Amino acid sequence: DMFRNRIMFPIIDTKGNVIGFGGRVLDGSLPKYINTADTPVFKKSRNLFSMNFAKTAISGQPKESRRIILAEGYMDVVSIYAAGFENAVATLGTALTQDQAKLLHNCTNQVIIAYDSDSAGRAAAVKAVKILVNEGITPFIINTGGAKDPDEYIKMYGAARFKKLVNSAGDAVLFALDECKEGLDLNTEVEKIECVRRAVKVLADIKDDVSRDIYLTKTAKDLEVSSEMLRAGVKRQTGGEEPVRQAEDYILPKAVPVPQIYGIKTKEQRSQESVIAYLMRNPAAAGELSQKISPDLFTDADCSGIYSVLTERLKISENFTLSLFANELNSTEMGKITEIEINYREISITPDYIEDCIGVLQGMNNLNSAVESDEDLLNLAMRLKSADQYSNFD
Numbered sequence: 539d540m541f542r543n544r545i546m547f548p549i550i551d552t553k554g555n556v557i558g559f560g561g562r563v564l565d566g567s568l569p570k571y572i573n574t575a576d577t578p579v580f581k582k583s584r585n586l587f588s589m590n591f592a593k594t595a596i597s598g599q600p601k602e603s604r605r606i607i608l609a610e611g612y613m614d615v616v617s618i619y620a621a622g623f624e625n626a627v628a629t630l631g632t633a634l635t636q637d638q639a640k641l642l643h644n645c646t647n648q649v650i651i652a653y654d655s656d657s658a659g660r661a662a663a664v665k666a667v668k669i670l671v672n673e674g675i676t677p678f679i680i681n682t683g684g685a686k687d688p689d690e691y692i693k694m695y696g697a698a699r700f701k702k703l704v705n706s707a708g709d710a711v712l713f714a715l716d717e718c719k720e721g722l723d724l725n726t727e728v729e730k731i732e733c734v735r736r737a738v739k740v741l742a743d744i745k746d747d748v749s750r751d752i753y754l755t756k757t758a759k760d761l762e763v764s765s766e767m768l769r770a771g772v773k774r775q776t777g778g779e780e781p782v783r784q785a786e787d788y789i790l791p792k793a794v795p796v797p798q799i800y801g802i803k804t805k806e807q808r809s810q811e812s813v814i815a816y817l818m819r820n821p822a823a824a825g826e827l828s829q830k831i832s833p834d835l836f837t838d839a840d841c842s843g844i845y846s847v848l849t850e851r852l853k854i855s856e857n858f859t860l861s862l863f864a865n866e867l868n869s870t871e872m873g874k875i876t877e878i879e880i881n882y883r884e885i886s887i888t889p890d891y892i893e894d895c896i897g898v899l900q901g902m903n904n905l906n907s908a909v910e911s912d913e914d915l916l917n918l919a920m921r922l923k924s925a926d927q928y929s930n931f932d
Contacts, residue, residue: 540572547612549573549580549630550590552641560587560612560630571612571631583635586627586642588615593645595624604646605678607704608634608666609688610653617689618652621697623704626652634666639673650707651679654687660717667714668743677710711749714740715757724761734763734771741768742775751873759880765873809895810841814875815882816892817848824852827892835899840874843867 544561551557558574573582586592596604607626609615618626629638642649649670653659663679670677680703685691692700718736722729737757744750754772758765813831817824828849836842847866867875 544572547587549585549587551585552590552593554590555579557585558582562612573630581637582630582632584637584641585630586638587612587630588619588627589641591619592625592627596645601647605648605650606642606646607650607652608642610659610662611687611689614652614688617692618700621692621700623701633662634669636669636673639669639675642670643673643675646675648676648678650704651677651710652682652688652704653679655682656686659687660720663710664714664717664740667710668740671711671743672745674745678707679710679713680704680707711740711744711753712756715753715760730761730763734761734768737761738768738771738775741772747869748872751869752876755873755876756880759877765877769873806898807838809898810836810838810845811878811882812887812895813892813899814841814844814848815878815885816887817845817852818875818879819887821852824849828853830896831899840871843871844875847871 541559541561543565544563547560547562548556549558549560558577558580560571560573562571563569574580576582592606596606605625607618607623609618609626609628611628615626615628627642629635651663651666651670653663653666667677667679680688682688682691682703685694688700691703715737718733718740722733724730724733741750741754741757744753750772751769754768755765757763758768813827817827831845833842833846836845844867851866
């Protein structure tokens with residue numbers, strides 16, 4: 539009797555057994571949905587609607603290419619299925635649980651979140667990202683902007699456009715990090731600090747060190763905060779031993795003075811990073827560069843380690859991806875190479891510029907051998923001054 543005047547949706551387990559029901563009203567009365575109460579064979583928090591169909595749909599695919607679409611409601615799944623996607627499931631009227639994430643992980647490593655586009659749906663999506671990441675699942679997300687949910691989106695724009703939406707699903711972790719800005723004015727220090735606090739919680743949920751460092755570096759650049767302070771905050775959040783710092787320490791000063799005495803080191807550092815950025819874009823140049831530059835010329839230990847691994851590996855394989863080196867670079871080096879990739883993304887680096895960088899590194903090697911004490915450094919500075927060569931200190 540509890541389901542009177544409702545459309546019935548059978549809940550079927552992965553073995554094909556009907557274990558419960560969901561019922562949706564036909565009018566505007568509340569509650570809109572009700573489910574079978576928990577029984578020895580049915581618990582809402584441990585099952586997903588249409589999981590039986592989704593599991594069958596992807597079973598013939600390699601696990602690394604399997605994907606399941608996660609929606610909020612029964613009707614979303616019905617519409618998505620009718621649009622040609624049999625790999626869609628929905629939670630049973632509750633937020634995604636860890637048990638449901640485990641059920642998903644038994645079948646796939648990738649989940650596309652297709653929640654409602656309103657504020658409640660976005661908040662639920664952020665929570666789902668955390669649970670999926672904790673379970674070792676890579677989450678993606680689609681934006682049904684212009685419609686309140688996938689069901690309405692398909693009715694408004696058609697199955698073909700929804701397919702494009704699914705195929706271009708975005709990085710859900712970046713979505714969760716972007717949602718940290720929601721309702722905040724980042725031009726004020728107080729609200730920027732609050733945004734950083736939220737971002738730290740999202741980053742702390744990422745268990746894989748390499749993935750976390752990549753997202754951390756991008757977040758630090760996006761929010762204009764110190765990556766080291768952000769890293770320290772994440773370590774504290776995850777139970778690390780980093781010393782406690784004030785939240786205000788995350789914010790970078792508006793203007794950072796350039797050291798006058800050590801200005802030459804800035805040019806040297808830029809040269810080292812430029813060489814690595816050039817290698818990432820031009821893997822075929824590894825053999826030629828290794829003949830001109832040895833890792834010993836790099837004064838930055840991380841850059842030296844990265845350059846050594848890059849030149850050796852790229853002699854064998856001329857395809858560069860960050861994941862290719864995840865097992866050969868430590869977490870600090872991975873953070874450094876990610877930072878270089880981001881910082882130099884929009885900068886043109888020509889072969890002629892790299893030749894200049896090589897000259898800088900070789901020149902610094904000669905300079906380091908000639909300058910062995912503070913007195914040597916002072917004498918060098920005086921000679922440069924008398925020769926009116928200040929321009930060399932870029």
